[in-house]
Every structure is written in C-alpha cells, then in structure tokens.
Amino acid sequence: MAKQAQLAKTLVELADTLVADFDVVDLLALLAERCVEVLDVGAAGLMLAGPDGMLHVIASSSEAMRVLELFEIQSDEGPCLDCYRTGEPVIHQVLASGVGRWPRFASEAIEAGFNSVDALPMRLRGSVIGALNLFHEDQRGMTQDDLAAAQALADVATIGILQHRASLEAQALNDQLNHALNSRVTIEQAKGILAERLNVQIEESFGILRSHARNHNLRLADVAHGVVAGTILASSLDAPS
C-alpha cells in the first residue's frame, strides 16, 4: 500500500476511540508500530503522564526501545522528558556518547544502535498528555513531511485519548445523576407509603424517615428502599424526635 494510503488508514484507525472496548495501550502500540512501518523510523515509543504527572512507558516498537524509554524515566534525562515538559518538539538530535543534552541517555542509546532522536508532543492546545519518541540508527534526520505525518498521528491519538477520558468522566457523572434520580423516586414513594400507613402528612413522614435513618446510622435512601420493598415496616419506624 502506498505511504499516503497507509498514513490515511492509520489516521482513521487512531481516530476510532469512542468505542466500548477502547484500550489506550492498544491504540498507542498501533501508533508506534505504524511510525516504524510507514515512516521508516528505527524505533518508536510512547509515554503518557499519569494523574500524578509522572511519565509512564505505554508502548514501544521493540524491547530495546522499551528499555531505553524506561532508562530515560529512571535517569530523569532524555528527549521524551524534555518534549513532555516543554510541550515542544525535539527535532533531529544527534547523539554523542557521554556528552550533549543527555549524556547518560546518549551512551545507552548509542550502545543500542541509535544515533539520532526526535520527540514529538502529545498535546491538544494547553494539555500535554505525553510524548512520542522516534529513534534512528542513522543521523540523517527525518524529512519535513515525515515529521508532519508523525505529529499528525500523535495529534489524532491525543484527541482520541482526551475524548475517551472525557467520556469516562461523563459516564461517571451521568451514573451518579441517574442513581440520585432513582433514589429520589424511592424516597418520595416511601413518604407516600408512610403517610398512608401512619396517617400523617407527607412532610411528617419525611421527618420520620429522616429520624429513623439518623438514629440507626442508615442512609435515607436505604431506609426509603426498605419501606418500599416492605423489608422495613412502617410500624417499626421511630417516631420523630
């Protein structure tokens, strides 16, 4: 398949994140794989920041790559870290053992067969969620087109991950709201049951539910549920104090 077509196909695959079985690791593994296959990169890897802001290696196109990325994090030095911290691309850095921006990282990388690196931010406007590492055996540097393509792939993956996170948050809030609405229904039903059984006004029956919940250290919704289900009898409820 021609390179353009492969890139287009990859973009579509990366964009499809609003699905039930979405997995961030799978997504980023795909991204790393395609960078190597389509963009003639030696090795690719992705790091994402956790909720605490610490970077974690999520995907690597080879074991050697993974080891180097872990090394970056452990030694707190390397192109991916700089890229993540600044939110800016790190372009065509030629490595020399023991010297330069990342002396220890450079030594390790050269030993593993990599002589130049690029790192691109995973970023949407102000949010930097991680970085894409691209390692090369030679020192030629990537073409403008290839860098642009790599950034586009990283951007699509970023948007997908952020959307997925927002979706999870929305789901949680909606579940909370549904649960609260359902509890309300049960509480109102319980008020009605008590009002009838105890021959009191609705307001008073609410007071009875509340007192009973407080006195027995129960949640109001649980007491209401018991009344509606018939597991708590009206006669067993405490009179309001």
Place this chain on the structure above:
Amino acid sequence: MAPSTRSAILRSIIGKGNGELETQRLCAACAEITGMSGAGIMLMSGDVPRGEVCATDEVSHLIEELQYTLGEGPCVDAYNLDVPVLEPDLAHPGVSRWMAFTPPAVDAGVRAIFGFPLQIGAVRLGALDLYSDRPGALTDDQHANGLTVASIAAQAILVMQAGALGGTVAEQLEISADFQTVVHQASGMVSAQLEVGVAQGLIRLRAHAFGSGRPLPQVARAVVARELRFTPSGTEAVA
C-alpha cells in the same frame, strides 16, 4: 439565523448573573438561539422519563408533562433513537405517531416540535424539546444550532451534577425542575391503600387519570391531598 458559536451560547447561558450556570437560563438560551417559541429539557434514567429540568413557558411544561405521563413524544423518541426527531407540522403530521400526545399538544398551540437527544458521546441523559407556535421545518442553521445547544445543555447538566453532594441531585438542577414528586408520593399512598407494590400503585393512578380524562399530576395531587382514595373495589372521592 446564523449558526452561533459555542462561546456565544455559553455567554448567554451564564448571563449577567453571578456567573453561575442556571437551568432556566439554559432553557431560555435554547429557545432564543434556535428561534423557537419555547424549550424544555427532559431527563431520563433507566430509559424512563424522570421529569423536566426546566421549561421556558406553560406550553413547554405541558409538552414535558404529557411525555412523562404518556411515555411518548419527540423527546422520548429522540432519546431512544439517538437522533433528532423532527415534526414540522404537528397538526397535519407526515408520519402517524404520538396518538395520545398530539391532540393535547396541538390544542395548547404547538404547531411544530423538534426533539434533540442530550448526549455526550455514548452517554445519554435525556432530550431537549423545542416547539414553535407556527408550522415549518427547521432551517439548516436552526438545525445546526439545535445540535449545538443540545450538546452544550448535556455538558452543562453534568457540570452542575459534578457539584452535587454525594448521592443527591445537584441543587442547581433541582431549582427549576419538576421531577414528578407528587406522582411518586401518590404511588406510595395508593400502593399502601391497595396493599400492592408501588409499580402497581402507579399503574392504578395512570389508569384512573386516563379513565377520568384528568392529567396524571392532577390525580396525584388529589390523592396526596386526601381528596381521592383508592380501595380494592374502586376509587372514592373524599369530601
């Protein structure tokens, strides 16, 4: 009307007040921006209408109430189908639907009605009703604005819920809402009167409302006010 930007819509929702999100302003903005006579927002949970978050006017309120009582209507369909449901001429509809909903809605002056699902991705909250007192389809811009305000409304509702104390509906959502409290209280009372479960209680209430031609909330209020009792042999009006 030109398509409005999300920021313009948000500005009008947050408005001149204290910067707080308010559901009444949200509803009003939905109607203004789409150029409709009125708007109402319905929440659904467990695929059942739970009530209205806000309504701009009496007609919108009626639209929400009818859908709650009858379980049919544009909001219900929009929520179930996950697409906008459009009826540009309610008095002479192209599609035959909402047999019970349509006559009282038309009587109240609704001539066109459009339901937009409230969704954020796969998360479904309910639907937005937009009605006009004149028949006519939505223009492309109005349709686009409808989608935009529905999306903003969904997010606004969840943002408001995020501020709720554990297990409760957020105060901001309660303020202008009608979650059919009286209907549930009455269901409880009827279930105790008839020694049946609450679901049965509600069914009996609905049956009485339908049979007597009275709105369900009205029947419920009568039960709660003890003007109406249910007995195994029927219902009795209490003097």
